[in-house]
Amino acid sequence: xxxxxxxxxxxxxxxxxxxxxxxxxxxxxxxxxxxxxxxxxxxxxxxxxxxxxx
Amino acid sequence: xxxxxxxxxxxxxxxxxxxxxxxxxxxxxxxxxxxxxxxxxxxxxxxxxxxxxxxxxxxxxxxxxxxxxxxxxxxxxxxxxxxxxxxxxxxxxxxxxxxxxxxxxxxxxxxxxxxxxxxxxxxxxxxxxxxxxxxxxxxxxxxxxxxxxxxxxxxxxxxxxxxxxxxxxxxxxxxxxxxxxxxxxxxxxxxxxxxxxxxxxxxxxxxxxxxxxxxxxxxxxxxxxxxxxxxxxxxxxxxxxxxxxxxxxxxxxxxxxxxxxxxxxxxxxxxxxxxxxxxxxxxxxxxxxxxxxxxxxxxxxxxxxxxxxxxx
Numbered sequence: 001x002x003x004x005x006x007x008x009x010x011x012x013x014x015x016x017x018x019x020x021x022x023x024x025x026x027x028x029x030x031x032x033x034x035x036x037x038x039x040x041x042x043x044x045x046x047x048x049x050x051x052x053x054x
Numbered sequence: 055x056x057x058x059x060x061x062x063x064x065x066x067x068x069x070x071x072x073x074x075x076x077x078x079x080x081x082x083x084x085x086x087x088x089x090x091x092x093x094x095x096x097x098x099x100x101x102x103x104x105x106x107x108x109x110x111x112x113x114x115x116x117x118x119x120x121x122x123x124x125x126x127x128x129x130x131x132x133x134x135x136x137x138x139x140x141x142x143x144x145x146x147x148x149x150x151x152x153x154x155x156x157x158x159x160x161x162x163x164x165x166x167x168x169x170x171x172x173x174x175x176x177x178x179x180x181x182x183x184x185x186x187x188x189x190x191x192x193x194x195x196x197x198x199x200x201x202x203x204x205x206x207x208x209x210x211x212x213x214x215x216x217x218x219x220x221x222x223x224x225x226x227x228x229x230x231x232x233x234x235x236x237x238x239x240x241x242x243x244x245x246x247x248x249x250x251x252x253x254x255x256x257x258x259x260x261x262x263x264x265x266x267x268x269x270x271x272x273x274x275x276x277x278x279x280x281x282x283x284x285x286x287x288x289x290x291x292x293x294x295x296x297x298x299x300x301x302x303x304x305x306x307x308x309x310x311x312x313x314x315x316x317x318x319x320x321x322x323x324x325x326x327x328x329x330x331x332x333x334x335x336x337x338x339x340x341x342x343x344x345x346x347x348x349x350x351x352x353x354x355x356x357x358x359x360x361x362x363x364x365x366x
Contacts, residue, residue, distance in 0.1 A: 010066065015071050016069050019071045022074050023070075023072070023073075023074060023077075026077070034166065037111055038174065040107050045174075
């Protein structure tokens, strides 16, 4: 097997990898906040969370 | 002979180098901070007690909805932003983010902010937030902005709605107080933006945006600023004699209104040279302070009323 072969396809630059990682972390944090928010409001409003005034 | 001109593998796809800060810039943080502030006032002057988690959720959703509107606005205006010095440094003109990426970002945030507000707080608030986003993006950005000199007059309704959405989030209904807050911001918008447009009219003319100074000229704009300021000051004071807000607000409103009137008259009087430029810049800066101080007074009264019993 040839270990020295060049990688195929698109290879990301360091800047692209870094910015993608940053964006991924931001999306993960935003989703985490959303989950915590829904959980906290469910605790506050109780089981009848979907029974709400118009 | 080949039916394709080139090997598609030779054309590399665009790979984003946009950082989190670029996406945050799409949310128009300075506009968002004013939206958060006016929404907080609308929320906290509402009667009744709301759990802090619900209050936080409401303000967060309104803030994200406002940011989403900003992102979609920038997505649609990438072409004219590149032509104006004030906006040329935004992420799209700089090539950090594409218009499609910004639009997708704005749509996703709009969807989640409206859905979250509707489900976790109440449907009226969710519907009003959706309407606010629609009005800002479709009615103002896509339709009015490049079509009429009345763009920011009608479009100002979108910027005036956050305290109404917040009141609806706190109470599940609407009443006169949030509508008064709406009217104050609505009539504040023209003098504020026309003052900006007066000293940025070259920018707007280059981009082909029909702002009032570009279409009707600076003198007509100065008159309109003065007229709108008269209406603004009257409407901002009105809640006091009508009994909706108390004397502290009323006196503050009178004092600040006198400042706005004075500066609007200065803008009307000085039409040439450095004095004219200084007058418009002062009105623009003071108009921000005016709205902030007016709303801060309302917020302060709520805080004082809440804290007063603790100290007897």
